[in-house]
Amino acid sequence: MRFSILILAVALLSKVGLFLSIYRGFIDDTYIFARYVDHWLSGIGPDFNAGQPVLGYTSPLYVLLLTAVRLPLQFLNFEAVILVLNLLLFSGAFFAIRKMFVDETKFGLAALVGWSFYFSFLDASINGMETMLFCFLILSYVNAYRDGKRDLGVALAGALMLTRPEGVVIGFLGLVLLLVKGKTAFPWKGLLIAGVSLAAWGAYSMAHYGVLIPQSAVAKSSVTNAGAQAIGPLQIVACLTLGLPSEQITAFGTAPSLVILAVGVVVLGLVAFSTWQLWKKGDAVWLLGGFLLAIVAMYVAGRPLHIWSWYTIPTCMMVWLVLVRRASYLGIEAPKFKQAMAVVSIVLVASIVVGLKARMKRFDILTNGHHALSKIINEDFPASKSILLGDIGIIGYETKRQIVDLAMLVSPELGDRKTGELWSLQRILEEKKPDIVMLYDNPLESATMSQAEVKRVTFLSPEGAAAFKAEYRQIPTPRTIHSVVYVRKEITEESPRASFYKANAISPEPKVSSYDLWKKLPK
Numbered sequence: 139m140r141f142s143i144l145i146l147a148v149a150l151l152s153k154v155g156l157f158l159s160i161y162r163g164f165i166d167d168t169y170i171f172a173r174y175v176d177h178w179l180s181g182i183g184p185d186f187n188a189g190q191p192v193l194g195y196t197s198p199l200y201v202l203l204l205t206a207v208r209l210p211l212q213f214l215n216f217e218a219v220i221l222v223l224n225l226l227l228f229s230g231a232f233f234a235i236r237k238m239f240v241d242e243t244k245f246g247l248a249a250l251v252g253w254s255f256y257f258s259f260l261d262a263s264i265n266g267m268e269t270m271l272f273c274f275l276i277l278s279y280v281n282a283y284r285d286g287k288r289d290l291g292v293a294l295a296g297a298l299m300l301t302r303p304e305g306v307v308i309g310f311l312g313l314v315l316l317l318v319k320g321k322t323a324f325p326w327k328g329l330l331i332a333g334v335s336l337a338a339w340g341a342y343s344m345a346h347y348g349v350l351i352p353q354s355a356v357a358k359s360s361v362t363n364a365g366a367q368a369i370g371p372l373q374i375v376a377c378l379t380l381g382l383p384s385e386q387i388t389a390f391g392t393a394p395s396l397v398i399l400a401v402g403v404v405v406l407g408l409v410a411f412s413t414w415q416l417w418k419k420g421d422a423v424w425l426l427g428g429f430l431l432a433i434v435a436m437y438v439a440g441r442p443l444h445i446w447s448w449y450t451i452p453t454c455m456m457v458w459l460v461l462v463r464r465a466s467y468l469g470i471e472a473p474k475f476k477q478a479m480a481v482v483s484i485v486l487v488a489s490i491v492v493g494l495k496a497r498m499k500r501f502d503i504l505t506n507g508h509h510a511l512s513k514i515i516n517e518d519f520p521a522s523k524s525i526l527l528g529d530i531g532i533i534g535y536e537t538k539r540q541i542v543d544l545a546m547l548v549s550p551e552l553g554d555r556k557t558g559e560l561w562s563l564q565r566i567l568e569e570k571k572p573d574i575v576m577l578y579d580n581p582l583e584s585a586t587m588s589q590a591e592v593k594r595v596t597f598l599s600p601e602g603a604a605a606f607k608a609e610y611r612q613i614p615t616p617r618t619i620h621s622v623v624y625v626r627k628e629i630t631e632e633s634p635r636a637s638f639y640k641a642n643a644i645s646p647e648p649k650v651s652s653y654d655l656w657k658k659l660p661k
Contacts, residue, residue: 141247142236149232149254150225157221157264160498163505164217164266167448169531170547171195171268172216175204176535179212184346186530186548187540193347194354194548198339199300200268220266227270228263234277235459238284238423244475245466248482252458255486257493258381262451269448272301273455276429279312283319284422289328291316296332300339303355304452307436308429315425354547358591359440368441376402377445378434379409381454384445386496406434409457412464423463426456443591504529507619512536514615515574518639519625521632522573526566527621528589533576542570544589553592562595563587564602575610575624582607614642 170186174195178184184201186194195201204220211219235253239246253259262269275298282291291312298309313332316325343350369377369384377384379402387395413427430453437445470478508529515522515537527533528544543549544566553560561569563581579587581596582603597603610624630639 142232142250145247145250145254146229146232149260150229152255153225153228153260153264154221156260156494160494161264161501163509163532164220164264165448165500166504166508166529166531167446168220168266169535171197171201171204171266172220173531173535174201175208176216178205179209186534190548191347192548192550193343193349193352194543196303196352196355197268197271197301198343199297200271203271217266221264224263224266224270227274231270231274231277234274234281237281238277238459239463239466243466245462248479249459249462251479252462252482252486253455255490256381256454256458257486257489258447258451258454260490261493261497262448265448267448268301269451272298272305273452275301275305276308276426276452276456280422280425283312283316283425286322288316288319288322288325289331292325292328293331293335296328296335299332299336302452303352304433304436304449307432311429311432312425353550357546357550358444359442368443369445371438372399372403374437374442374445375399375406375434377450378402378430378437378453379405379457381447381450383447383450386447405457405461409460412460415464415467416460419467421463423460427460430456430460502618503620505532507621508532509536510616510618511576511621511623514613515539518633518635519574519629522625522629524570524572525574525576526570526572527576528578539574542566542572544592544594546592553594560592560594562598564595564597564599564606567606573626573629576621577624578621580622611639613639 173186174184177186177188182188183191185191204223207219207223208216232250232253235249236246239249262273275294279291279294279298282288282294295309295312295316298305298312316328340350373384373387376382376387376399380398382398387398409427409430413424413431416424416427433453437449442449465478509532512533513536515525515533522539524540524542525533525537526542526544530541530543530545530548533539534541541548542552544552546552552566566572567575575581577587577589579589581587585596586593587596597606606624609626611627611630612622612624613630615621615623625639630636633639
């Protein structure tokens, strides 16, 4: 036990240190959960925008868990609550892996080291998403299956279905496997718990949101996006097996990307073979390999536009544990084991170096900029009531304004992705009348704009563009904000810094950068 505790202690300290020194917050989507929870507890209801019931999240169980934890702890910073909860879930998964590998065998310790320090797993425990909950439930299910605890396993299968979209696939498979496993009494209690939980959520979702399938899931699949380019099967395999987001694979360049794709295919083949071998031995870890193959098939059929990091972490965990478990049966001698662990250690360090660099870049482009813009909105434009943008989490949570969502996670009325009939920016402005417009492209410089994976027409006529210029003023912003920001002129004139914004309006000629003007802003 002492080695396990040492590994866990170092892992937790490193995670807290990284969060406080580098992350200092969560990824954007985490704040979508947080806004739903805060609205629910404040009496507004479980909606992102007050009075607009849209199922904009894919993890009902995580939202319910956050709500239950937040309720008695509303006097604490919500980010601290989310961080501690995720570290507890990471620790629960840690001990589930330890149990899976029968205490402190050398392969068990190797599995724990990988789980603790591979960057994708490390990142998952401090980015605020539902990933740690999902991983903990998967591992707990495998242990319940192995121990013959059918009632517990069936209940966990139901919980998996409420945690992530792919949880529906593996939860259903897990449920079937336990129902046909007839060595113990039929799991009536577990089936009742799972059935009541799923039925209760389904009934509530239909009554409040009017749907069972989350709008956020619909919005992110190319199947429901006319003309959208899905990522290819090989890239899907590489992402899910290696724990990498799709954008990171392409960022390496053509030759390295091809190598990564090839490695992903080889790893999937090894996992498939190892899964078969473990199944023949009656080792319950084969379930992880089976779940992985099912999830890969689901993603290939679903044709996602992107695969984000938190999608890949559970599958990468499955890969790691299946391969380590298979290796434990090979009778590897101590010298070769040490050599293998030396290679693993190099991979772990490299993953942290490369992963942190990519994460810091992402934080610089999106997270830090949105925190800065939230502060500007709250301090300089208190009269504003609504914001149009694509990445809605941080801005929505910190400004508490109504959000018009270009990604259509919570604003599905902005068009039909399946038919390609999308509202133009001009129509959105005319019908939604947002006080603040935040875009990655300047709409006055192009006939189309790409925002939140969707390409839209900007203005339908010169008159539309002229009306926009007459109503909105582009405001100067710091370099941390990688966006073009427009605010209604009457809102800027009510700002505490109204004279500055009026005197330093941005115009095409002469060309003055937004940042150069920002430096003049009186503090």
